[in-house]
Amino acid sequence: MKPRERFAALSEGFDRKLLAPMISGAILNPVNSSIISVSLVPIGAAFGAPPTATAWLVSALYLATAVGQPVAGKLIDVHGPRRLFLGASVLVGLAGILGMLAPDLGVLIVARVLLGFGTCAGYPAAMRMIRDEAERTGKDSPTAVLTVLAMATQTIAVIGPPLGGLLIGLGGWRATLGVNIPFAILAFVLGARRIPATARKTTNRPNLDFLGMALFAGMLVSLLLFLMHPSATDWYLPLITVVAAIAFVLRELRSTEPFIDVRMLAGNRPLVATYARALLAYIVSYAFLYGYTQWLEDGRGLTAAQAGLIQLPVFATAVVVSGLTGRRKEVRAKLGAGALCQILACALMLVLWPESGIWLLVTIALIFGITQGLMSLALQNSVYHQADPDSIGTSAGLLRTFSYLGAIIASAAQGGFYGQHADTGGLHQLATFLLVMGGLLLLITLADRKLGRTTN
Template identity: 60%
Template sequence: MTDGDTATRQGERPETRFDRRLIPPMMLGSVLNPVNSTIIAVALVPIGSALGAPPSRTAWLVSALYLATALGQPVVGRLIDLFGPRRLFLVSTALVGVAGVVGTTAPNLGVLIASRVLLGFGTCAGYPAAMALVRSEGRRTGQDNPAGVLTALAVANQTVAVIGPLLGGLLIGLGGWRSTFALNVPLSVAAVLLGLRLPKGAGTGASPRHGRLAAQLDLPGMALFAATLLSLLLFLMNLRPSSWYLLLITAVAGAGFAVRELRAGTPFIDLRVLAGNAPLLATYGRALVAYVVSYAFLYGFTQWTEEGYGLSPFHAGLVQIPMFLMAIVVSLVTGRRKAVRGKLLIGAVGQIAACLLMLTLTADSPVWLLLVLALVFGVPQGLNSLALQNSVYHQADPERTGSSAGLLRTFAYLGSMVASATTAASFGPHAGTDGMHQLAWIMLAAGVLFLLITVLDRGLRRAGTPPAA
């Protein structure tokens, strides 16, 4: 009996159902980035010990991946809007395997950082492709009500985040830190095989004519966008007076990018449309601030539990598990509720409470208090990511779903870069308790800003709710 026969017997036509064959590649593609994010959190200290690098240098392993992904996701998202997800998905996930080989055999920190750059570009297609497929399936079936699929994406990311630190600790214990890079080879093979199931040419927009590809892609705009992000990251990673020129480069490149996008016939990021979409801009701002807190905890707190508190990488991974388990439960319980304002408000309060609790920790604190902290952090972890994802889906231009989803991740990764830079500046050569407390104060300030942005955004009252008839 075919799936179509089953659907007909149940009174539901196959053409009105979401194609479930798309779900496995969507899920695996979207989790390639978070699995590498969480695994590296417990690998930073062993890598630093093996290669003689302090936290201020190993922080580049975090920032390199997110810089590449922040640059690549909007670009790949735009290509997905034009051509559909299949080709971009296959090329990107194949690059993940190449990055795994380079990282496994890296002789020094520089090559290892290069492998993380490759990995960042390789994980670019997963999330924009998934969001574009949700949109195209909604159009095909005539049922644009993707709460279940969007929740599944969020839960998949949270589930991988649960596995990541523990898996990283296990891999390090069994085969050393290089095994955390080798893991990407089988993941890449599986993603490519599953990606062959994706439909050909299932884009959300019109494909460009031959000879107009460069104009459609807006290569000058992409280059200026890259220059702006790169100079900003370099400044954040070198917070000293002598680096002021990097801010000047950021300002000049950013101004050039704005001028280019306002004049381009087919801009890479349509600033005119974006400027007129205040709710979407507010969502991007919230994403940046929320992920400053989230990633500072993931990387900074984990390094402190190993160096300042004395846990092994495996046990440091175990301490993170309550956060991700709580996030999964919260996502499952609230996932089908479309309204996002209440989720964001509770998430903001949860972040502030967790930061205050973090300030009370010392090297003599009992382990159960670390677990309680992780549990508290799990509430905003589950609420914020889900609410931000749903906000973008409902607020974005349907013809630019892929690039809009990519931009959400770009702002999230900007937050991760800020978190990485502040973590490196707070700790210096050693991840001690004083540095952890300094980082907690920065996280607290970001959490308060997140709350203020949410409270003052009146448009959130309508976000995710169907319009009145």
């Protein structure tokens, strides 16, 4: 059977014309998350900024996206994916232009914030389209489509560093921002031509819970600002977080059309456990993506292009692993194996030194590639099957929110352990912290017996 025929059989009637816009939108965030990893050092050199300052380029995108993803997901659940998808694509293009022209680090951070908001709609829109197609065809589990989406997002995330190294070599670090312009144009054109306008399921106009969204945003912003730079002088930020969280829960309990149905979420323990696993998994993944890459440049002395190439085995391994395991239903086994690989890779990071051979650097990348191929697919498919079908966009957005919260914690840990330079001592401290996170992930995965009944 040819690959196209095999996909058609596994996707069970899914409209294949939707694949291109789905993928073009969903990859915008991971490519911008990863491509910056090799740009931090040259950007810091260009503006005379230390790693603690350039870390805001990472944190700014995740701060905007962590807040914006579930909001975009809710709007997509209510209005359908088309309008949000197209508007977000335009914002990505504008952010790319601003980033290319940024005269200083402050403007560049603003561009990354816009980029964060612009990339919010792609993934929730893709999950909404998959769910809508499942309802249209009467087939609940389009395994091949979910696998393709996971492979696309994780592939582009790992391609980001070598692509960034290539772009820096050709046009400097500004090219890593400018690449968003053709990406945004492609996504807009594909979305305009192929994403259908979605009719509302009810004749009554839904009431959006703007107050709930505002309280949720205030809760996350104050929490993430504190996590970025924990300090006793910022004691008021955790206090704001707690007050906003209490107000948010009370608001959602009283709302007839809540932004996030906290009653349903509290009653869906498997979904909450999936979010917790996503948090721990992505703390390790993003600390590796940024912390390890910066050490390759600062501690090991590689160029940005060389550091990007060292990350290339992660891409190849992740694609192979996803392709081999995409049709297998053992979510618990995938998560357990992924956690074990994280632990092994972090243990190997403890023996790295500036003189370490390339073979060891590549070995670590290969092991992380296995983790990447297993974790992303298993977490995404868990949410697809555990979430309420009517709120799949919001639930998918929350998955990304917990992922970005993990990225923020990873960034804060990286800044704390590295200080002014990404040296080997800081790398070893970071690896020890990541070993603890990987161990917790393995424990809660093995302890969750309900995972055995969750299949993809």
